[in-house]
Each structure stands twice: as structure tokens, then as C-alpha cells.
Amino acid sequence: MARPRLLSFNRLMAFSAMLSSLALGSTALGQTRKLGLEDLSAFQNPGKSWQVVGDVQAELGKENKLQTEPGKGVLVNLPKRKGAGKDLYTAFEHGDADIELDYMMAPGANSGVYLQGLYEVQLEDSWGKTDLSAASNGGVYERWDSSRPRGQEGYQGHAPRQNAGRAPGLWQHLKISFQAPRFDAQGNKVENAKILRAELNGVTIHENVELFGPTRGADSEKEVAKGPLRLQGDHGAVAFRNVTVTEYKTPQPELENLHYAIYPGRFDAEPNYANLKPESEGASATLNANLGTEARQYLLRYTGTMLVKEPGEYTFHLTTPGGGGLVKVNGKEVMPMNYWNSTGSVKLPAGKVPVEVIYAKQMDWAKPAMTLQVSGPALREFLISDKEAQLADVTDPILVDPKERPVLRSFIDLPGDHRVTHAVSVGSPEQLHYTYDMDNGALVQLWRGAFLDATPMWHERGDGSSRATGSVQLFGKPAPVLARLSSEQQAWVTDTTGTSYRQKGYRLNQRNEPTFKYQLYGSNVQDAISLLENGKGIQRQISVDQPAANLYARLADGNEIEEVSKGTYLVDGKAYYIRLDEAGGAKPLVRNIGGRQELIVPVRNRLVYSILY
Template sequence: MQRPVCWSLLCLLLYTFSVSAQTNELPYATLNLQNLNDFKPTGGNWKIVGDVFYDINKNGKASTKAGTSILVNDLSGKSKDQLFTKMEHGDLELELDFMMEKGSNSGIYLQSRYEIQLFDSWGEKDPKSVDCGSIYERWDESRPEGRKGYEGHPPSQNVSKAPGLWQHFKIVFRAPRFNEKGEKIANAKFIKVIQNGVTIHENIEVTGPTRAAAFQDEKPTGPLMIQGDHGPVAIRNIKYKAYGIEPVTLTKLTLKAYDGKFKSVDDFNALTPKREMPIEILAHQAPGSRDNFGGKITGTIHIPRAGQYLLNLTLRFIPNETLPTNPNGAGELSIAGKKLLTITGKDNNFATITTNLEAGDFPFELAYYKNFGFWYARSNDIQLTIEGPGVQYTPLNPVIRIEEAVSQIKEIATNEPVMQRGFVNHHGIKHTHTISVGEPNDANYTVDLRKGEFLQIWRGDFLDTTPMWHGRGETQLSVPLGSVIELPGKPSLTFLTDQNAAWPDSNATYTNLGYDVDKSGRPVFKYTLGGANVRESLASTDEGRKLAHSFTVTPGSETKEIWCRVAEGKDITVLPNGLYAINDKQYFIELPGTAKPVIRNTAQNTKEMLLPVKATNNVGVVTYSIVW
């Protein structure tokens, strides 16, 4: 009996994140934060505001500004109510930004039952099941002391930011499953939890509601709950995709296979297929040539719900370098006799469409051909994905060839700083002369030695060097393992005629002289800037919560004024505690003493923070700290 082509949410996520292919997705639904109308009636602790400030060093010092788009839990009054959405969900993909007050504690409860912990875990070295991002423990008073809490799951690493900074969660949740009698047949599962860009949980089952859940039973659906009785928290940009259980499926698949070279899929109409065979997956599985073939796959597609659907088709055997005058292949997809997707092979191997489909079972046809092989596109793989109302982003065929599993090659800074030379991707551009430095307390950074550019910082584990050392190591890339903040990446120092002159994208007067290693094992970068000599260093302080960046400049005979570019972002805000919030509170800048920066507009509609390098006794020193 032929099986329908249908994959669980687990397979879906593994496929989506492991296969390199172009993808598009339907937009998320959002919770309106112009008011509280999307939530059930609640207490006065929940408010909508325009901005919020939490002091990095003190709790109870919160302040807000009037406006909309930010949800805050204000516990300055007597009310400490939980907040429930009117929306109820089963399977859910949820994204939101959150901000913690110092020492605060809250939580996001899927179906009001299964908690992802919100907590001020800034700087915690050994995260536990009470820390931010943990799947909170269950609780049973009948268990012995010390064992009442159980099944808690800490995050795989702590990537939490400082109080007062915006953080991000993406949560993919599968609701528990029940049979027709209402009996549970499968546990709830957190398919994936991503905090600040780092996967901290995968495929964690939860056998029942976690501690402090609103309900102790389990149901197919329930509202989202935000904990309001523990501590202050701010939340914004709440968006979600809610899914049903019934999937899109392909059944009764038949392949008509053709041999030879073709100019169009219409050529098949005048030909008799070399073979005709039932198939179970969407692929050209006929024996014969791997390089000169055509195929027409027909079958039935089941659409569970009427509405707008997104389809993405990739013919992976067509290389990107195919010349328009000599296409390697092409393809067409039709549903219910209507041609929906066409790949000409003249410009790319990918096609996408958003279209309305009715619910029901409809004829499905995919025709395609391949005229010649190509060294990196030898595969006969076809990739078709679909997403729609209540239907998660789903591949309608599995991966035919799974790459052999490779053990990850990690570099971890355990007892002293670690340095790694290599290639790094920064804003999509490969930088080839970089050095990445990892600190034992998880504050890490990358500098471009050839250009004198400060590229990125990240908190968490140091580097994945598998792309450098596995096989031929063709990409030579080192990949940060923690939560990355990509900096703009322009020269750190330059000459300016005055404080209004534009900062250059590169510095022709910069000459790299390598680096020394100080007693702590950290590099001290050396270079000249015109006639001036510079020594630049970075060091983690405050147990890794800050990264101090220092420049010592000896002007020598150089008479031009040297400036240091401290930060750039879409906004730079001076906070009540004297810190500067950069780029929508992505990170803080801390300046020493009475240093007064120049904050100015750029031609790119961003803000820029500069400090002059003022020499005393022929030595100028600039120091600032990045806090995140």
C-alpha cells in the first residue's frame, strides 16, 4: 500500500534548518500592542507604553514613556495578575522581544501550561533550569524534599543579555496529541527554542504542565500566558503562526520517465515514456542516466483547508551558473490542471508563488528535465515546500541523500584567552585576514587585521571551526557559537579635518604591524596611522559582562587630528544611569569619567558616536566599554 508523503513537525524543522535552499515563508500574525484588546481582561499591572527603561544596576528604578507597541508588567501597584491572550493555540511558532529588569523573573507559558523562563541571567556561567530560556521544572509536593521539582531543562548555554537590553525568543512548540476518546497519546514538545539567535533547546518533551501553570490538565489548545505575579518585564513585537494537525499530503504518485535531451517539458507530449512506475517520494527514481533525463510525476495532493498557500519549488540539479543560451534543465508544476510554477533554467533553479487553493483532493503534476551533469549539481533531487492557513512550512519530500554526520570541531576558551586566525563572514561578506579571540568568561570578539576594523562581539561559547578543518576546509570559515552582535565594521581610528567630516569606509593610511601577546594571553594589536603609532587592546571585565576597548596613540610627527569611532546605530540614546544605548538597545556603551562623545547624524540616516584622541606628553589614550 502506498504511503502518503507526510512529515511530522520534527522532520520539518530538521529539514528546514539542514538543507541549503532558497526559501520563502508566509507572514506571521501579530498581537496588536496598540492596546490590550488582544488579551483577556486583566489587572492594572499590565500596560501599553512607548518606551521603557530598566537600570542595569538597580531594580525598582523602572521608568516608561507614553505611547504604544511595548507591553510592560508594572508591579508598583497592588495588582499582580497573569496575562492571557484571547487567541488559543495548538502547534505554534512564536517570536517576541523581551527586556528584563535587574533580578526580575517572569515566564512565557505555551497553552498557559508549559513555561519558557524569563529571568535576569546576565553573566551566569552555569545556567540551571531556573535561568532565562530554561524549560521550567514540573512540581510535585508528594515527592521527597529536594526532589519536588523535576524535568526542568536548562538552556544549552547562557546567551542572556544585560538588564535593560532587548532580547529575542523564537519558540517552535508542538501541542500534546489526543485520540478520539480524549486520551493523551503524545506529550507536548518544544521542537526548537532560539534565544538571541542561538538554539538552546531541541526536541524536548514535556510530560505535563510545568510549575505555576494556570491549568493542571492538558488540552489540544489553550491561550498564551505571560506571568505577571513575579517580576517586571517588557515585551514587544509578538508574532506567531498557529497550526492545525492535518497536513498537506501527496499520494498515488506515478513517475513517467524519459531519456535524452529536451528543449521543453512539452516535448514529453510527443514521446512514449521509457518506463512508468509508482513512487513514494517526489524524486526522479527511475534507473538510467543521471544526467540526461526527463520526468512527469502525477498524483493527488490533499489540501486540508481553503486559503492562501505559498509553494516553493527547487530543482537542485540545475546549477546557478547555467547559461541562458544553454539551460541545463527546466520544470513546471500544476495543481488541478492550473500551471502554478515554472522554472526555465535560464536564470535560476527556484520558483515560488502565493496562490489561493480550495480544500480537498486535486490532481498534481510535476514535469521536469535535466540535459547534462555539473560537478556540484549531480543530484536528481527535487525540493517542494508548502505553507498555508494552519499548515506549517512543510517539505513534501524527504532529503534523498543525507550528508554523513560530522562531529563538530569546537574551540572553547576554558582557562585562558584563545586566538584563532581565519576567515569570517560579516554582514554577508567574507573577511580573510581576521583574528577571533575567546575569553574564558564567554565574552568574544573578531577584528579584521588587514583593515583595522572591529567586526563583531558575541556572548557564549567561542567558535565552531568545523568548516575550516573538515574535509578540504574549502570555506575556511570560523563560526561563532554564541549570540552575535555584528558591528558596522569600519576603521576604529581615522583622521578627520573636523568633527563633522564623514567617517571613511576604509583607511589608506593604516598599516598593520601584527600583534604582541600580553601576560594574560590577550593580543595587543599594533599598527601605524599615517605618522602615528597605535596599540589597540580588548579585554573582558566584570566577569565577562563588559568588553573594555583601549587605544594608546603616539602621534609622533603626525599633526592631523585623530578620532575614535565608538559606535554606530539607527539610534544612540543617553540613559538616566549615564550609559549610552546603541541601536534600539542592542548593547550599551560605558565611557570613563567625564568623557564627552560627539554624537552625530550620518549620510546613511544612522547615529555615530566619536571620541577625539587627545595627546598629553605625546601620548593619547581612548578607552570605552561595551556592555551587553
């Protein structure tokens, strides 16, 4: 149950994000290599199905096919048939690493990324699928034992948390933070490998997944400290670009000889300890904010030494909700006494250096809470304070379930400090959702996965806003979809000024799908948005009663718009598709305006188009 006085929502959300990153492998100062993809020299004995090209493109409906263009920068696998391709291995090996890449699936294809050649993260064309399993796009593939009972041979697989995948032919982004297995001096495994965190298209799909052994299809059952990155090549057409591997090789610093002292009272700055007598003091094995004091406000001071195993610049991040703190290392103040969050860096030699950490609990209502994270040269950020410490007074999120096809009105905040004040977000059990701006008659965003986090709106007094929680495609600052243009080169209107725009609400059909109604330029407009089969996209039907002269609709606005087949367009570097379904004979136009491209079409009485995502 929340306390009467809670953190402001911005601080609460920042703290929640920090919690999710603890010990999950955020990129720090690791050694990063980017695969140039000018040729295949980064790989061992590449098979004939692999090649380097300049660009790739899929055609929806053509199974397992990718078209290529000459050039460099894109790695593509084009097996002539399933099973004919060959897996691709990097010439280097990795241990602890962050792997980051873009990939594109052909329709119906699947592939995989094998960490160290042993542990597979599945890549699959999951477009139109809502059931999730270890074989879904982004799943950690199962292990296999043929001696187990029939139907139970596969085990210890992990489905992704959400279906955050996109349509075939669109670029997708995968990031994996991997921790290699640990071995003792005799070569015995003492700790399993882990996927600390995996993100697909900006959505967390795995956290702290322990890998008890190689997954099905691994090269070997023998686990190793280092192994090559492996790209599966025998299952389907797939392309990769922007492949980077950040390795972490430095042993973690260790704290030794910790001594604590507790001083009751409120402290906003570091005191002169010579004039203070501690309430209690003693030795401690870890940094922990809660040592059992009855004082509601107090200062906790730790002193000790840090064993630094590799010289270089180290970064410290101290979190002290409900209070302040500071860190000194090797006689230097890494960060001053600061409230809530502090970050600072310092260059350290190898060896033992003195360390001082202070936690000042200033808010009497807060529970004791402190974390200290450290990163450094080729060292992934890790939690050096007590891993069992309770970081308290963070509310559980209030998530809206899309199973009942909710229609929710709220504020929606967009990048650039723009707030949509009359937003309507529409959810679906098919896990594709959108937000509509009733002030402009505009689509704001479309996303796949979970629906809305309504915590900022419904927790305590709230601020009226909610947030999309899946893989989001934004459509820029809201502007009317319809506008009168004196010529095909007139700039698009940015708001409804001068259009006689009047919002008339919306009505719901039997599937709880809204048709938005408004007046524009004296015409009555109905804007009906419905879900395509299996959640592959949305279809928008705009009906205009007695449309004004020179009325146009803007279907897309982006840096790049290309027609890939008759009536079908790719927008913004293969981020999503626009398909023109019905235009009453009107011809669409891709035009260049202010360094950007727009897809516009004259509007007669009825216009129908789809967004495929």
C-alpha cells in the same frame, strides 16, 4: 566522509539551512494578529502591576527596577515585590502558532511565556552566567512532581543550546513555533505538544522539543487544543513590545493514490512519456527519491491526487540536490523543471486535485534526495514527502571550540558583500567573542553563544572564511577607531588613506587576549581588548604614544545614542551599552552626522571604554 566532488559551499550552506527548517514551523500564510498595546484590552482581567507605556529603561546595578516613560506600544510589569504581581492572559486562545516578541529584563529579574497557559519558555536575566539549565534565559522550564525523591522533583526540562541572551535593559527577540497537542474524537490525547523551533536573538536554541505535559507553574494539568498566551507577572520587572501571534488552523493536504515510474538516463527537461518505457513502476505510499534503482542517473515520476481541505493559495518548495525537479498541481505547472531548488504557488479549490512530482537525478555521484514542502492559507509549512528520506552529501559543520581561548585569522563576510580579509576572531569560554579588522584597527562584531563555524575555511579547498554562530552585534563597515578631525563636525574617515597606517601585528597576554599594534599619523598605537568579569562585555584600552593634534576616537556609530547615566550610553534603540571608563579628562560628544549619531571623544595618551552586551 565527504565525496571527492561536493557541492559548492554556497549551495551546501543553503541546503543545510533548508534541512534545519524541515517540519520546524517556518512562518507561512498563517492568520497573524499583532497586539496593539495601546491599552490592556487584549488581556483578561489585567492585574495592577501591568501597564502600557511609551518606553522603558533599566539601570544596571538596580535590582528588579525598570523606569518608564508615558505613551503607548510597550507592555510593562512592575511588581512592587517578588510574588506580588499577577500573570497576564490574552483574551484570545491559540492552537498551532508562531509567537514572536521583543522583551526586556530588569537586572536580576525573571519571567516566562506560557504557551496555551501551560508550557513555559523561561525569560531570565542570565547576564554573566555561563552554565545553562532549564531555568536559564530561553530554557523550556521543567515539569514538577513533589512525590519524586528530593532533588529530583523537577524533570523533562530543556536548557537552551546556547547562552544567546543579552544584558538587562537591552531589547531581546524571541520567536517560538509551537504545535499544539492532538486529540481524538473522544478527547484523548494522541500526540504531545511540541516546540518545533525556538530562536533567541536570531540563534536557534530549541528544535523539535516534545512537551509530555504542562511545566511547573501551569494553570492546570489538563491539556487542551487551544489556550491563551500567558505572560508571567509574579517574579520580576519585565517589558514586552511587538507581540505577534500567527495561528495555523488549516488541516494539512494529503497525497493519495501515488504511482511512480522510473526512467533511466539523464533528463534536463520533462520528456514525452509516450516514447519511453519505464524501468520499473508501481504504487507508493510516500514521495521518496530512492526506490532502489541501480541507475546512476534517472528520472522518477510520481502521479496521484492531493486532498485539499481548504481553498486558497498554496506554495510548494521542492529540493532536489544533485538533480532537478518540477511540480504540477491541478493541471498547472507550479514550478518548471529546475536544478536544485524550486518554489512556486498556485490557487487551489477544496477537494481532490491531480498532482505530478518529478525528480531527475542528474549527478551520478550524488545520493538520491528529494523533499517537497507545502504551505497555504493558515497552514504552516510542512514536509509532505517522506520524513525518513536521507538528504545526503551535506558535510558536518566544523565548529571551533572556545574553551582554549582561540585566536583565529580568517576572512569574515559582512552584509552588503563586504569581506574583511585580515580578520582576527577571539573566542572565550565565557561565551563572548569578537572580531577585529587588522586593516583598519576596527572592531567588526561582538557576539554571545557559540564561537565560529570554520566549515567554509577548512572543508576541502575552502574559501578562507568563517562565520560567527551566536547572537551577533555588528558594528558596520570597518573604519578606523582613531582619526584626526579639523573640527567636531568633520565627517569621520572611512579608511586609512592619508593616515600613514601601518599594521604591526599583535601580542598575547597570559589569558590569550591580544593587544593589537599599529602606527597612525606617525604615532605608535596599542589597542588592548580584554574580557570583562563573567563575560558581561569587553574592555578596550587604546594607548597612543605622542598623539597627533586633534586626534579623536569614535566609540559608537548608530541611528540613536542616548546617555543613560554619567559616562554610560545606550546605542541603536537599546542594542548595547557603551561605558566610558577613562578619558584623561577629555569630554565625550554625541554628534549628528549625515542623519546618524556618533559618540566621539578627544584622545590624549590613554582611552579606556567598555562595550556591555
